[in-house]
Amino acid sequence: MIEVAWLRSRLERLGSTVTSQVWRVGYASRFLFYLVMHSGTALKRFRLTVAEIYFAGVLSLVIILVSGLFVGMVLALQGYETLQRFGASESLGVLVALSLVRELGPVVAGLLFASRAGSAITAEIGLMKATEQISAMEMMAVDPIARVVAPRFWGGVISMPLLAALFSAAGVFGGYLVGVQLIGVDSGAFWSQMQAAVDLRNDIMNGVIKSVVFGIAVTWISVFEGYDAVPTAEGVSRATTRTVVTSSLAILALDFVLTALMFTGGN
Amino acid sequence: MQQTQIVEIQNVSFGYDPARPVLRDIDLAIPRGAVVGIMGQSGCGKTTLLRIIMGAYLPSRGTARVLGHTTGELDAEGLYAMRRKMGMLFQFGALFTDMSVYENVAFPLREHAELPDDVLNDLVMLKLQAVGLRGAAHLMPTELSGGMARRVALARSIALDPQLILYDEPFTGLDPISFGVIVRLIRDLNTSLGATSIIVTHDVQEALDVVDYVYFMAAGRVIAKGTPDQIRASPEPFVNQFVNGRPDGPVPFHYPAPDYAADLEVVPA
Numbered sequence: 001m002i003e004v005a006w007l008r009s010r011l012e013r014l015g016s017t018v019t020s021q022v023w024r025v026g027y028a029s030r031f032l033f034y035l036v037m038h039s040g041t042a043l044k045r046f047r048l049t050v051a052e053i054y055f056a057g058v059l060s061l062v063i064i065l066v067s068g069l070f071v072g073m074v075l076a077l078q079g080y081e082t083l084q085r086f087g088a089s090e091s092l093g094v095l096v097a098l099s100l101v102r103e104l105g106p107v108v109a110g111l112l113f114a115s116r117a118g119s120a121i122t123a124e125i126g127l128m129k130a131t132e133q134i135s136a137m138e139m140m141a142v143d144p145i146a147r148v149v150a151p152r153f154w155g156g157v158i159s160m161p162l163l164a165a166l167f168s169a170a171g172v173f174g175g176y177l178v179g180v181q182l183i184g185v186d187s188g189a190f191w192s193q194m195q196a197a198v199d200l201r202n203d204i205m206n207g208v209i210k211s212v213v214f215g216i217a218v219t220w221i222s223v224f225e226g227y228d229a230v231p232t233a234e235g236v237s238r239a240t241t242r243t244v245v246t247s248s249l250a251i252l253a254l255d256f257v258l259t260a261l262m263f264t265g266g267n
Numbered sequence: 268m269q270q271t272q273i274v275e276i277q278n279v280s281f282g283y284d285p286a287r288p289v290l291r292d293i294d295l296a297i298p299r300g301a302v303v304g305i306m307g308q309s310g311c312g313k314t315t316l317l318r319i320i321m322g323a324y325l326p327s328r329g330t331a332r333v334l335g336h337t338t339g340e341l342d343a344e345g346l347y348a349m350r351r352k353m354g355m356l357f358q359f360g361a362l363f364t365d366m367s368v369y370e371n372v373a374f375p376l377r378e379h380a381e382l383p384d385d386v387l388n389d390l391v392m393l394k395l396q397a398v399g400l401r402g403a404a405h406l407m408p409t410e411l412s413g414g415m416a417r418r419v420a421l422a423r424s425i426a427l428d429p430q431l432i433l434y435d436e437p438f439t440g441l442d443p444i445s446f447g448v449i450v451r452l453i454r455d456l457n458t459s460l461g462a463t464s465i466i467v468t469h470d471v472q473e474a475l476d477v478v479d480y481v482y483f484m485a486a487g488r489v490i491a492k493g494t495p496d497q498i499r500a501s502p503e504p505f506v507n508q509f510v511n512g513r514p515d516g517p518v519p520f521h522y523p524a525p526d527y528a529a530d531l532e533v534v535p536a
Contacts, residue, residue, distance in 0.1 A: 103352070131355045131360050131361060131364070132358075132359070132361035133362075133364070135323075135357070135361065136355070136357055136363075137418075138323070138350075138362035139321060139350055139353070139354075139355040140351075140374070140375045140378065140423075140427075141348070141350040141378075141379065142374075142375070142378045142379075143345035143347070143352045147378070161329055220437075242312070
């Protein structure tokens with residue numbers, strides 16, 4: 001009897017957790033719909049969105065460029081190690097560029113964006129809620145979703161693909177520094193093979209699509225967690241943690257789905 | 268002159284959980300031009316009542332008529348239109364921390380009126396002058412004392428010349444000078460704007476010097492009402508304990524506990 005009661009309570013707890021998570025996803029979806037429908041202010045008064053592009057995008061530049069540079073340098077070292085075994089070290093440029101443009105650029109830039117900008121967006125909106133700034137706005141007959149949330153959402157969505165592109169560019173430069181300048185791979189082969197092998201539609205566009213999708217996912221999660229945060233110090237801290245964890249998992253899961261959809265089997 | 272009611276709360280009950288109502292059968296009427304206090308202990312439901320007046324919550328039963336509108340019948344647009352005629356001072360000001368004092372006061376004007384910069388500047392300076400902080404226009408909220416932040420928030424709440432001003436615990440945490448300034452401002456602004464003011468507070472002694480009329484709440488009900496003098500002389504034991512700050516009375520000093528002697532008994536080894 002005791003085992004049955006124990007099992008039942010466990011199942012009940014599991015059921016209630018699943019139900020509340022499904023409710024939360026539904027609430028987040030309605031929130032996104034409302035947000036998009038009330039984006040008029042953010043787009044009409046575009047300087048509000050530009051300020052958020054500065055906050056989410058420009059202030060993330062240092063971490064994105066430095067990380068991109070190091071990732072590119074490591075790729076060149078590791079790639080050269082493998083390629084030279086097959087006598088294909090001239091293809092180092094292709095390996096670095098394809099790895100970055102198709103995969104590492106959007107994914108790593110997305111993860112960094114979630115940690116740097118996503119967490120800041122959640123904390124800012126959560127603290128605005130905790131200090132009654134959101135309530136004050138509502139009392140002044142100003143819709144906080146249109147005035148506070150929408151500019152941050154569009155600022156993040158616009159910034160993310162640009163950051164991913166800059167990450168890839170810095171990575172390619174890092175690969176060039178290590179591959180050509182340090183190891184001595186032929187500069188002409190490095191660039192010309194890269195130019196010949198990287199396809200605009202299959203490689204670059206697919207990477208851009210990924211970074212746009214990651215940008216929407218991360219910023220959506222960030223603004224929702226901030227707006228939904230319990231308005232206390234602990235609530236904001238939990239919401240910020242949830243933003244980073246959920247965004248990172250969402251990026252990795254979406255990356256698999258998108259890669260599977262884009263997979264052509266080499267054709 | 269005909270005296271119209273700016274706020275009429277009729278038989279209002281409200282609860283976050285229907286089984287445990289926070290407000291029960293509240294009736295109150297606030298005439299135009301008055302400064303009215305809603306007083307009572309923390310947790311007695313006075314802030315919830317303020318939120319009913321703001322239209323943030325709708326009554327579970329009864330009706331709330333504010334500025335001629337029944338809040339339950341308004342859609343989001345109507346609610347925002349009503350709030351444009353109201354100003355609210357939050358307990359700790361709720362200033363926007365990413366904006367200067369000037370931008371905080373300009374915020375409602377920028378959002379609701381497309382004014383030329385020079386007109387906007389004049390209006391902001393006028394409001395800051397009214398609270399005595401024109402010289403602090405360039406400061407950020409983090410550079411202000413608690414009393415100054417409250418005054419800036421007051422300037423922001425009157426930016427659109429509201430007909431109804433709501434104050435949520437305006438005296439909490441103020442030094443005597445700041446307190447005196449806020450008391451004077453509440454009175455002066457009410458008169459100069461021709462507005463009506465509602466002060467929700469548990470600082471009874473201080474508030475009784477400011478208001479024209481008082482509603483006294485306990486456990487979600489209005490238990491006494493009247494002019495400040497009537498409240499001071501109220502025979503109601505709870506009001507008497509509260510107004511005079513007595514440590515024991517209907518609100519007991521001791522939290523409910525088992526028999527004292529039993530707790531002191533030595534437990535045998």
